[in-house]
Amino acid sequence: MIAAEKISSTGKLVSDFEEVKKTLPGNSFVQNIRQKAIESFAELGIPARKNEEYKYSNVQKLFADTVTLSVAEAPFSNISIQKYLIPNLDAHTVVLANGVFSEELSSLKNLDKSIVVSSLQNAFEKHPELIEKCFSKCADINSDAFIALNTAYAADGIFISVPDNILVEKPIHIINLIAAKESTLFFPRNLFVVGKNAQVQLVETFETHDLPVKAISDSVTEIAVDENAKVQYYRLQNDCENGQQINTVCASQQKNSHFDTNTVTLSGGWIRNNLNIALNGENCETHLNGLFITSDTQHVDNHTLVDHRKPHCESNQTYKGILDEKSTGIFNGKIFVQRDAQKTNAYQSSKNILLSDDATINTKPQLEIYADDVKCSHGSSTGKIDDDALFYLRARGLGIASARKLLLHAFVNDVMQTIRINALREYLETLIHKKLGE
Amino acid sequence: MAEQNDILEEHISSEYKYGFSSDIETETAPPGLSEDIVRFISAKKNEPEWMLEYRLKAYRHWKTMEEPRYWAHLQYPEINFQNIIYYAAPKQKPELKDLSEVDPELLATFEKLGISLEEQKRLTGVQSNIAIDAVIDSVSVKTTFKEVLAEKGIVFCSFSEAVQEHPELIKKYMGSVVPYTDNFYAALNAAVFSDGSFCYIPKGVRCPMELSTYFRINTSGTGQFERTLIVADEHSYVSYLEGCTAPMRDENQLHAAVVEIVSHKNAEVKYSTVQNWYPGDKNGKGGIYNFVTKRGICLEENSKISWTQVETGSSITWKYPSVILKGDNSVGEFYSVAVTNNYQQADTGTKMTHIGKNTRSTIISKGISAGHSNNSYRGLVRINKGAKNARNFSQCDSLLMGPLCGAHTFPYIEIKDKSAVVEHEATTSKIGEDQIFYCKQRGIDTEKAIRLIVNGYCKEVFNQLPMEFAVEAQKLLAVSLEGSVG
Numbered sequence: 001m002i003a004a005e006k007i008s009s010t011g012k013l014v015s016d017f018e019e020v021k022k023t024l025p026g027n028s029f030v031q032n033i034r035q036k037a038i039e040s041f042a043e044l045g046i047p048a049r050k051n052e053e054y055k056y057s058n059v060q061k062l063f064a065d066t067v068t069l070s071v072a073e074a075p076f077s078n079i080s081i082q083k084y085l086i087p088n089l090d091a092h093t094v095v096l097a098n099g100v101f102s103e104e105l106s107s108l109k110n111l112d113k114s115i116v117v118s119s120l121q122n123a124f125e126k127h128p129e130l131i132e133k134c135f136s137k138c139a140d141i142n143s144d145a146f147i148a149l150n151t152a153y154a155a156d157g158i159f160i161s162v163p164d165n166i167l168v169e170k171p172i173h174i175i176n177l178i179a180a181k182e183s184t185l186f187f188p189r190n191l192f193v194v195g196k197n198a199q200v201q202l203v204e205t206f207e208t209h210d211l212p213v214k215a216i217s218d219s220v221t222e223i224a225v226d227e228n229a230k231v232q233y234y235r236l237q238n239d240c241e242n243g244q245q246i247n248t249v250c251a252s253q254q255k256n257s258h259f260d261t262n263t264v265t266l267s268g269g270w271i272r273n274n275l276n277i278a279l280n281g282e283n284c285e286t287h288l289n290g291l292f293i294t295s296d297t298q299h300v301d302n303h304t305l306v307d308h309r310k311p312h313c314e315s316n317q318t319y320k321g322i323l324d325e326k327s328t329g330i331f332n333g334k335i336f337v338q339r340d341a342q343k344t345n346a347y348q349s350s351k352n353i354l355l356s357d358d359a360t361i362n363t364k365p366q367l368e369i370y371a372d373d374v375k376c377s378h379g380s381s382t383g384k385i386d387d388d389a390l391f392y393l394r395a396r397g398l399g400i401a402s403a404r405k406l407l408l409h410a411f412v413n414d415v416m417q418t419i420r421i422n423a424l425r426e427y428l429e430t431l432i433h434k435k436l437g438e
Numbered sequence: 439m440a441e442q443n444d445i446l447e448e449h450i451s452s453e454y455k456y457g458f459s460s461d462i463e464t465e466t467a468p469p470g471l472s473e474d475i476v477r478f479i480s481a482k483k484n485e486p487e488w489m490l491e492y493r494l495k496a497y498r499h500w501k502t503m504e505e506p507r508y509w510a511h512l513q514y515p516e517i518n519f520q521n522i523i524y525y526a527a528p529k530q531k532p533e534l535k536d537l538s539e540v541d542p543e544l545l546a547t548f549e550k551l552g553i554s555l556e557e558q559k560r561l562t563g564v565q566s567n568i569a570i571d572a573v574i575d576s577v578s579v580k581t582t583f584k585e586v587l588a589e590k591g592i593v594f595c596s597f598s599e600a601v602q603e604h605p606e607l608i609k610k611y612m613g614s615v616v617p618y619t620d621n622f623y624a625a626l627n628a629a630v631f632s633d634g635s636f637c638y639i640p641k642g643v644r645c646p647m648e649l650s651t652y653f654r655i656n657t658s659g660t661g662q663f664e665r666t667l668i669v670a671d672e673h674s675y676v677s678y679l680e681g682c683t684a685p686m687r688d689e690n691q692l693h694a695a696v697v698e699i700v701s702h703k704n705a706e707v708k709y710s711t712v713q714n715w716y717p718g719d720k721n722g723k724g725g726i727y728n729f730v731t732k733r734g735i736c737l738e739e740n741s742k743i744s745w746t747q748v749e750t751g752s753s754i755t756w757k758y759p760s761v762i763l764k765g766d767n768s769v770g771e772f773y774s775v776a777v778t779n780n781y782q783q784a785d786t787g788t789k790m791t792h793i794g795k796n797t798r799s800t801i802i803s804k805g806i807s808a809g810h811s812n813n814s815y816r817g818l819v820r821i822n823k824g825a826k827n828a829r830n831f832s833q834c835d836s837l838l839m840g841p842l843c844g845a846h847t848f849p850y851i852e853i854k855d856k857s858a859v860v861e862h863e864a865t866t867s868k869i870g871e872d873q874i875f876y877c878k879q880r881g882i883d884t885e886k887a888i889r890l891i892v893n894g895y896c897k898e899v900f901n902q903l904p905m906e907f908a909v910e911a912q913k914l915l916a917v918s919l920e921g922s923v924g
Contacts, residue, residue, distance in 0.1 A: 052509060354856035367847040369866050372838035377865040382853050
């Protein structure tokens with residue numbers, strides 16, 4: 001533990017930085033960015049509820065309890081990762097233990113030599129040119145307090161670079177594990193650089209290994225997708241109830257590129273997902289799919305922003321939520337069409353089912369459009385399980401429980417179908433089955 | 439804050455030094471706002487003590503509030519609230535001999551809207567023999583209306599009159615839907631409201647006419663801080679129309695009105711607005727800032743409130759007519775057409791708060807942006823816990839005309855009950871080239887074709903308007919969009 005002192009406020013986080021920064025990796029370029037980031041964080045502060053972007057997610061409450069800062073600690077490694085693997089998934093495995101790359105737990109055999117999968121610290125030293133080109137480029141430190149905070153403090157994470165014209169045959173599975181004995185704040189930072197005409201499938205899972213106390217993870221992932229590249233990025237959030245995440249993914253797409261992402265949230269205490277996609281070239285295509293099935297007092301907040309900057313791009317979003325018990329779900333999507341982005345085709349849909357009177361769903365699908373020759377639409381609907389459909393099934397001899405389950409499975413099916421890795425989809429289906437069955 | 443208080447304190451004392459408040463006969467208050475100004479307005483209107491107290495409470499609360507500047511999708515220079523004159527007796531307009539002295543541009547607009555000569559003269563303030571006849575005529579019309587209404591027990595008068603004559607009703611209902619603590623502009627209005635109308639429909643009465651007809655003759659000179667209160671008692675019905683399709687050349691830049699509607703058991707209130715205030719010139723100079731708080735409450739079961747609005751004027755519109763659905767089985771509706779052209783900005787929508795069981799709400803919003811304008815829909819649908827079987831349907835469409843305008847949708851949907859069914863859909867697009875081609879093929883030129891298509895697009899809302907207004911609204915739409923077609 002570098003800063004063993006308790007932290008609880010913006011001021012403390014800013015003042016601690018002076019001490020911590022000496023130990024943080026990175027050359028002067030990175031240090032420079034860190035300094036700017038902490039200045040930006042000092043100005044933005046931990047957002048209050050008055051902040052429109054955090055209206056439904058009380059982050060100040062999250063930071064009200066004192067937490068310890070965890071920066072650049074050695075990862076834990078004396079564990080078995082067997083139970084965190086996805087059955088039948090033939091993949092390269094990378095493990096991040098408390099936000100730090102663990103070489104020991106990772107298995108990267110048979111990976112093409114041209115592909116770099118390493119710790120971010122390592123990349124700071126060995127690939128300064130890529131770092132300078134891509135680090136802190138699409139995650140704007142002035143746009144969000146948690147991007148700023150992460151950029152300032154982040155010591156490690158995963159760096160993946162797929163060079164031009166390379167097709168990564170097997171998916172890369174990134175396992176995020178958290179273990180802590182006292183309340184801790186982590187800053188994982190990932191950077192994925194995908195070259196021209198390259199293709200890669202990324203699977204990221206979030207699990208808690210051993211967490212008897214509450215922990216907060218403020219993570220940022222940047223993905224640079226070059227011309228003609230194709231990236232599929234799947235995330236499964238399966239933390240325990242003490243896991244609290246503020247998870248930001250920023251992707252930037254160049255001409256003719258294709259980016260698909262899928263965010264599935266099944267458990268975890270408090271989750272905020274920010275997904276920002278900037279379409280910086282013509283003819284880009286992006287698909288954002290999400291699914292959250294919540295129970296207990298879970299809080300899941302999905303924020304998406306698709307920024308259409310160039311003409312002839314297409315974006316498509318489908319988010320579905322099933323909320324039970326006292327859980328809260330939020331979908332806040334924004335489609336932004338800039339003046340130049342003519343002939344944009346953008347679609348957004350948020351559909352939710354409430355299973356309990358104590359559950360809450362807040363949705364805010366937004367369109368902000370400055371170009372006229374576009375087709376943009378969104379839809380949002382919330383309801384209960386259709387009584388007619390239930391009756392239809394029961395009339396055919398299904399019990400009420402299995403009829404409900406069948407209808408809920410049908411409801412999530414179109415999001416599930418967008419997962420193109422069979423082993424992953426099957427694994428998710430069993431997890432969902434278990435979750436809905438209880 | 440302390441410093442601010444000092445400055446305010448100074449203001450108050452310095453104004454007091456000039457002793458304007460003793461000069462009760464003054465027609466215009468000095469610019470600025472202070473407790474003395476509030477007292478002055480109240481004294482001018484000869485209001486009872488409780489009314490003054492209410493105004494003062496509102497004023498004190500307003501002082502503690504901050505101007506909401508950042509959440510709405512609007513940009514405008516800072517408003518100096520100490521630079522505004524909060525009371526001016528209805529102005530004597532310069533007398534014009536006949537219509538030829540009136541701005542020809544204004545007359546051309548009247549022509550297009552099909553407004554009668556008599557009304558044109560009244561609107562432009564022409565004093566002539568014919569006009570006097572018209573005035574006499576309208577006075578008589580007014581009295582006949584008044585008789586009919588009085589016979590039924592309907593109270594319909596100016597707000598100030600109601601304060602004098604029906605204090606029990608005003609005390610009971612004023613501020614019950616929009617309390618002065620509600621927001622910055624509602625507090626300001628409660629402190630300094632000039633006048634407005636009050637309407638009470640007694641039990642079991644169906645108002646025999648659109649209150650618009652009467653209102654249009656009676657409305658002039660209500661000032662910039664209007665306050666309207668409509669109370670529909672059990673089993674009653676009223677249709678109320680505010681505003682005018684004719685362009686209003688009002689020199690007040692800031693308008694902060696409050697409208698409150700109370701609908702009791704089985705009662706129905708239909709409130710239609712056509713707003714066509716001065717939108718500023720082609721370069722966005724001038725124009726009205728329109729900050730309005732409108733809200734209705736369906737207090738008891740089976741009540742209904744329906745808002746219909748056609749917004750074409752004002753350089754800035756900030757307006758969210760809302761319904762609180764408290765009674766079981768109550769219904770709220772919102773139909774809106776908002777047109778922005780040149781440099782106009784509109785941030786408008788509705789709030790539907792479902793509290794009672796089996797409550798239903800419908801939102802249909804059509805935005806049209808042209809020129810350099812920005813048009814936003816901002817709405818909230820909230821289903822509270824315990825609002826069983828609540829139902830909402832929202833549809834917000836935006837039409838973009840030209841590459842420099844913007845259309846935005848910001849719906850908020852908050853649901854806390856599992857039996858709720860809520861649907862929202864929104865689209866943004868431009869007028870299809872194939873649609874225009876189809877019309878042109880049949881000999882309809884582009885301008886007319888666009889008018890036709892836009893009118894079709896707004897049909898759902900226009901259908902909700904009283905008939906004669908629907909006709910005028912259609913023409914108004916054409917005038918507002920003139921020249922926006924490239």
